[in-house]
Amino acid sequence: MDNLSMQKLLWGVFWITSLAIGMVVAGRLWHMRLLADVSVRSRVQQSLQLVAKREGWLISDMSIRSVTPDAVIIEHRQHMRGRDPRVCVRIPLGTLEILPCTS
């Protein structure tokens, strides 16, 4: 492969990688768009702190997947060596129960 083709290939890798990152990140951002509202953000933050305290979870093990007006969906992943126990849970902001995402 000559230098010009290699250059084209590398530029292609850059554009495709950028596009892929942009699409993935935009998708995540869309699911979390309600967090742009200060009151929702503070409510979600308080709820996650309460749930973490109640369950003995670490905040850094909780990743927000999406936010709806009445619930937050998170992945709880207990980081450890080897395979991490992961569970997707739905937390209604009113009751702060822990429900499976499929419910």
Add this chain to the structure above:
Amino acid sequence: MLLRVLVFGLLQGFAVLLAELHRYLGVHTDEAKYLLNIPYPHPPLMRWILETTDGWQHQEIFWRIVFASLLTQGTWFVWDMGRKLHKDQRVTLCGLWLFSGALLLQAGTLFMPTITAIETLFLCWILQRIEFLKRWSALIPLLWLEMLFVAYQGILFAPLIFVALRQSGIAPWQRWSAFLIPIGLLALYTPTNPLTIVATGSVSGMSMGMPLEESVARVLKLWVIGGSMALSVLGLYGMVKSKQYPLVLTLMLVTAYIFVGFRSFYAILFTPLLIAGLLSAPKLLKSSAFLLALQIAAGTAIFLYVPFPEYSSARSVGDALRVAGVHGDILIAGSFGHEWQYLMPGPVKRYRPDFTNDAAAIVCLDRCVAIDRQAWQRFPQTTEEVWVKIRD
């Protein structure tokens, strides 16, 4: 050729020694965060790469050796950067890199500034190789994207990236897109990880309320460590004297960043900039033998007298629990770092008396209340108060 192989082997041996030293010292909470891919504070690229080897028994030492090797083998870039110098001066330049306090203290640690530093060294090297840069212009946007998605501090090196893109001879639209798109993507990524914002806020908040002179002294200390004094002074003087404004601007951004969010392992961010600064005024390398001797003495003194961070007893407790065959949830009372998650034989939860039914062990870094001595026995031979469940 034989000499090159010998030097390669010596540099690699040096890297392995430093990696072993840091393995012996312990796992820092930030290192555990990257090894386990805990999603803050930095963007995910490097921690995701580290996590792919999570199942390996020797994951920690493997990456310590890789990180240390990147720094020590970076000497080849330094050697090539000084190709217009006399051989003695080139050796001195390599010695200034290898015996900088930052390299001696940080090679073998698993902090992201190590990666940023080696990327910066590559950038400084490529800026001296204009023909190579023009032939491989696409490497710069890829490097820029990679730098930003490895660690936020990558943004501090934007002036150098901009100069590299300008000198690569690509069309202006391509140059601006290659410069701005990675920044835009990082800006888009950041709100999707709220923990990052909280963590960044808390780090920058650490310097708030500190007396100005103390903050300045801490930055100066890292600048001294970054170049073991000789390189610190000559590198700075060189870049100012030769009017290397992109380098000066980058150094100012790094200084401001450290001033706001001090971490001892940021010292390495100075080192490649100081090397490039010194090279821009090569006359400063005139008394090269004296300079090298001074650097070796200062680097050794820094290595011996600057204390390493304090590490917790997580490794000894984890090893003891593993030997005792403990499996299951580990409850920890008190505040603890991520190294406990990395080194314990099971998932870690915060201690509460009502969680003990499902737990296998309790580590009391703080006072544990209400432990049922009928069900739990105190674990001997550990530095911390550790309880394990009595088996039926």
